[in-house]
Amino acid sequence: MEFLPNFGNIGFTLIAFVVALSIIVAIHEYGHYIVGRWSGIHAEVFSIGFGPVLFSRVDKRGTRWQVAALPFGGYVKFLGDANAASAGADAEVVDALDPAERRRTMPGAPLWARAATVAAGPIFNFILSILIFGAVVLVSGRAVDEPRVGPPAALPADVTILQEGDLITAIAGEPVESLADVYTISRDMEPAQTVSYDVVRDGQAITVEAAFPLLPIVQSVTPQSAAIAAGIQEGDVLTAVDGTPIHAFSQLRAAVDASEGAPLALTLWRDGEILEKELSPRSTALPDRDGGFETRWLIGITGGLIFEPLTENVGPLAAIGFGAEQTLFVVESSLSGLWHIIVGEISTCNLQGPIGIAETSGAAASQGIDNFIWFIAVLSTAVGLLNLFPIPVLDGGHLVFHAYEAVAGKPPSARVLNAFMTTGLVLLLSLMLFALTNDIFCP
Numbered sequence: 001m002e003f004l005p006n007f008g009n010i011g012f013t014l015i016a017f018v019v020a021l022s023i024i025v026a027i028h029e030y031g032h033y034i035v036g037r038w039s040g041i042h043a044e045v046f047s048i049g050f051g052p053v054l055f056s057r058v059d060k061r062g063t064r065w066q067v068a069a070l071p072f073g074g075y076v077k078f079l080g081d082a083n084a085a086s087a088g089a090d091a092e093v094v095d096a097l098d099p100a101e102r103r104r105t106m107p108g109a110p111l112w113a114r115a116a117t118v119a120a121g122p123i124f125n126f127i128l129s130i131l132i133f134g135a136v137v138l139v140s141g142r143a144v145d146e147p148r149v150g151p152p153a154a155l156p157a158d159v160t161i162l163q164e165g166d167l168i169t170a171i172a173g174e175p176v177e178s179l180a181d182v183y184t185i186s187r188d189m190e191p192a193q194t195v196s197y198d199v200v201r202d203g204q205a206i207t208v209e210a211a212f213p214l215l216p217i218v219q220s221v222t223p224q225s226a227a228i229a230a231g232i233q234e235g236d237v238l239t240a241v242d243g244t245p246i247h248a249f250s251q252l253r254a255a256v257d258a259s260e261g262a263p264l265a266l267t268l269w270r271d272g273e274i275l276e277k278e279l280s281p282r283s284t285a286l287p288d289r290d291g292g293f294e295t296r297w298l299i300g301i302t303g304g305l306i307f308e309p310l311t312e313n314v315g316p317l318a319a320i321g322f323g324a325e326q327t328l329f330v331v332e333s334s335l336s337g338l339w340h341i342i343v344g345e346i347s348t349c350n351l352q353g354p355i356g357i358a359e360t361s362g363a364a365a366s367q368g369i370d371n372f373i374w375f376i377a378v379l380s381t382a383v384g385l386l387n388l389f390p391i392p393v394l395d396g397g398h399l400v401f402h403a404y405e406a407v408a409g410k411p412p413s414a415r416v417l418n419a420f421m422t423t424g425l426v427l428l429l430s431l432m433l434f435a436l437t438n439d440i441f442c443p
């Protein structure tokens with residue numbers, strides 16, 4: 001279900017990108033603001049966006065809250081900052097203040113207060129991700145390992161399915177004790193139009209014939225993939241590849257691997273209609289079990305069972321634990337991917353720029369609010385991680401300066417600080433330009 005107004009692909013993508021980025025930036029900057037306030041540092045301006053101010057108000061603490069015309073970032077300007085990036089102190093302002101007022105400035109605050117204020121932005125991004133991931137599992141529940149049939153998927157009328165409530169005890173004679181066994185047995189089986197299931201139904205043990213457990217059902221579509229470009233949607237059932245009928249997701253995977261990027265003609269069922277789609281698989285780097293990456297041909301879909309697994313409710317603490325695990329997974333995957341790009345083991349095309357991120361925003365939003373919210377959590381983690389990189393002008397660079405001050409007993413000189421800030425800005429702009437060229441020229 002689309003929840004953003006669709007003014008054409010470009011307009012929809014831009015709106016989705018601005019919404020996602022504005023939420024993430026607001027949380028990031030609020031982290032700086034609130035921890036700074038708790039630490040006794042006065043914020044003069046809290047801005048979402050840059051450029052001409054569209055709306056503003058001054059609160060009782062004297063902070064100006066504003067929304068600016070260019071919604072591609074934001075900032076908090078603390079008292080005593082030379083600029084919105086907190087790159088150095090405004091010496092004239094700070095020197096003119098008495099000691100009590102100087103304590104309320106960023107340059108005049110204790111080292112611990114400055115470091116905590118800087119670190120709070122990325123930390124709040126991680127907190128946002130943890131809360132979103134946790135809320136998703138809190139609302140939707142977690143799949144139980146019992147091999148009991150939940151609500152059946154929407155399938156073509158000629159596909160035989162199991163009944164909701166059936167307890168699967170064996171598939172094709174192979175004993176089943178858990179839901180994980182259903183996946184394992186299905187992956188090792190020879191694909192067939194129907195297979196035998198031993199089930200307990202209404203208290204009686206019976207054997208029935210039904211569709212292959214892992215039909216080529218589209219459970220999810222990856223943004224910026226060949227599948228989404230071809231218009232494939234969640235819930236579609238792929239029935240043939242290049243005119244050859246398929247009954248298992250493994251047959252689709254084999255056809256994609258064998259194509260080596262050549263176009264494939266897909267026949268699919270959607271809500272009672274038979275549709276034809278053509279797409280070309282794309283070479284994609286994927287993390288492997290050993291912590292490395294492997295390159296495979298993919299079209300960008302994941303499959304699922306012919307029924308929904310049963311779910312159980314989880315408590316708030318378990319949900320937060322899941323959120324933390326998922327956030328850590330995104331961090332580890334991002335760092336691993338970046339490292340493998342640096343050492344040349346995977347293509348630099350895996351590094352996205354603003355256009356690629358915007359396109360992913362639009363694709364996630366087009367698949368429904370749940371996918372869009374999940375994407376915001378992933379992007380929030382990435383933004384928090386990026387800001388911790390030890391590059392001057394980023395939060396991580398400021399933390400490096402604070403660490404130097406803690407060891408040396410004094411901050412870097414203004415000359416050294418300006419030199420590092422200039423270098424950091426050049427590095428950051430170079431990285432953005434490189435990523436932008438990837439968006440334009442990479443397939």
